[in-house]
Amino acid sequence: MGQGLLESGFGKSTVLFGIKARKQDVDAGKAVERMTSEFINGKWVKVPAFFFMDTTMRAQFSQYLDLCRRVHPAFAKFYPANEEDYLAYILREGRAYATDPAYTSKVMGVVKGCGLEIFDRFEMYGAT
Numbered sequence: 001m002g003q004g005l006l007e008s009g010f011g012k013s014t015v016l017f018g019i020k021a022r023k024q025d026v027d028a029g030k031a032v033e034r035m036t037s038e039f040i041n042g043k044w045v046k047v048p049a050f051f052f053m054d055t056t057m058r059a060q061f062s063q064y065l066d067l068c069r070r071v072h073p074a075f076a077k078f079y080p081a082n083e084e085d086y087l088a089y090i091l092r093e094g095r096a097y098a099t100d101p102a103y104t105s106k107v108m109g110v111v112k113g114c115g116l117e118i119f120d121r122f123e124m125y126g127a128t
Contacts, residue, residue: 001119002111003097004064014053016060018098019067021050039099 005011007018014032021031031050038045052063097103111117 001116002107002114004060005114006107006110015051016057017052017064017067019052019060019063021052025052026050037100039101 004016025031032053036049
């Protein structure tokens with residue numbers, strides 16, 4: 001949820017996770033072109049890019065999980081079970097997801113600032 005909030009500008013954008021579109025997404029009309037800031041060679045640069053966009057949040061969550069499984073095969077076996085595990089996951093994978101060198105701390109700032117770590121607690125779902 002933290003990544004979705006950060007990437008969408010807290011819901012200001014219809015692009016929930018900031019996932020760059022693949023050719024088939026562009027061809028299927030499931031992508032939108034937007035200007036984005038990328039950190040390249042030590043500098044922030046504005047560039048146009050196509051981002052995956054679907055009409056439903058469910059489709060965007062599905063696309064996000066597919067990306068994680070495709071790009072980070074370990075994700076298929078690993079689900080962050082608590083705040084510490086999620087922090088470790090973001091610290092390990094954050095640089096692969098975004099060019100922003102501060103991406104990890106920004107995501108964790110959203111998670112902590114919005115109290116999202118509560119969703120990492122199994123007891124919330126009746127599990128022990």
